[in-house]
Amino acid sequence: xxxxxxxxxxxxxxxxxxxxxxxxxxxxxxxxxxxxxxxxxxxxxxxxxxxxxxxxxxxxxxxxxxxxxxxxxxxxxxxxxxxxxxxxxxxxxxxxxxxxxxxxxxxxxxxxxxxxxxxxxxxxxxxxxxxxxxxxxxxxxxxxxxxxxxxxxxxxxxxxxxxxxxxxxxxxxxxxxxxxxxxxxxxxxxxxxxxxxxxxxxxxxxxxxxxxxxxxxxxxxxxxxxxxxxxxxxxxxxxxxxxxxxxxxxxxxxxxxxxxxxxx
Numbered sequence: 001x002x003x004x005x006x007x008x009x010x011x012x013x014x015x016x017x018x019x020x021x022x023x024x025x026x027x028x029x030x031x032x033x034x035x036x037x038x039x040x041x042x043x044x045x046x047x048x049x050x051x052x053x054x055x056x057x058x059x060x061x062x063x064x065x066x067x068x069x070x071x072x073x074x075x076x077x078x079x080x081x082x083x084x085x086x087x088x089x090x091x092x093x094x095x096x097x098x099x100x101x102x103x104x105x106x107x108x109x110x111x112x113x114x115x116x117x118x119x120x121x122x123x124x125x126x127x128x129x130x131x132x133x134x135x136x137x138x139x140x141x142x143x144x145x146x147x148x149x150x151x152x153x154x155x156x157x158x159x160x161x162x163x164x165x166x167x168x169x170x171x172x173x174x175x176x177x178x179x180x181x182x183x184x185x186x187x188x189x190x191x192x193x194x195x196x197x198x199x200x201x202x203x204x205x206x207x208x209x210x211x212x213x214x215x216x217x218x219x220x221x222x223x224x225x226x227x228x229x230x231x232x233x234x235x236x237x238x239x240x241x242x243x244x245x246x247x248x249x250x251x252x253x254x255x256x257x258x259x260x261x262x263x264x
Contacts, residue, residue, distance in 0.1 A: 135179075
């Protein structure tokens with residue numbers, strides 16, 4: 001697949017993997033739409049992208065609010081007749097014990113990570129079905145394949161994404177619309193800083209394990225390669241990715257490691 005002049009819409013593009021993807025696609029001369037809540041940060045990303053590509057449009061979006069998603073799609077439709085790639089990257093993480101976490105925190109994480117993403121996907125997928133082409137990408141996590149300490153709501157939201165997008169892939173197969181699930185492990189981003197604590201406040205703590213993770217730019221290139229190769233599901237990271245296989249084939253080993261793992 002040649003990404004030159006392809007229309008690519010990326011949510012969660014103000015930082016981390018989303019920002020890295022935006023810049024990577026810009027270097028491939030794609031036509032970009034970048035979305036997130038923080039419009040000021042999006043403008044910075046846009047400025048960086050325009051060093052490499054001719055078109056980058058900012059459309060603010062709050063995935064926790066249905067009207068915001070609908071408005072963003074309406075703005076998109078005003079200026080775009082087609083869309084080639086949608087990357088659902090927007091989301092928030094968690095750092096709190098399940099029994100101490102306020103239910104409203106669980107709901108917010110699910111609204112952003114799951115409902116917001118599938119709402120936008122439903123709107124875009126209809127357009128892709130009409131044009132008989134397109135690629136939908138969902139950025140999940142390795143904890144979309146197993147639960148982990150301090151991640152109950154986050155893991156639940158990512159598990160939900162797998163159920164939805166795997167079903168969607170089967171339904172859209174005859175429409176020539178492809179679906180890719182991406183499961184990153186430890187990637188160098190600010191995800192832990194913005195993760196929600198039990199009371200809903202941000203964690204504001206940087207994790208040493210993430211500093212040792214893969215660069216977001218490397219992760220972005222792997223995602224783009226997977227899109228080009230029409231992969232259905234990929235795992236990106238270091239040794240932590242092995243936990244997916246341990247859980248599937250050696251559950252006794254998975255639980256031995258998981259029980260002993262330090263929660264942070």
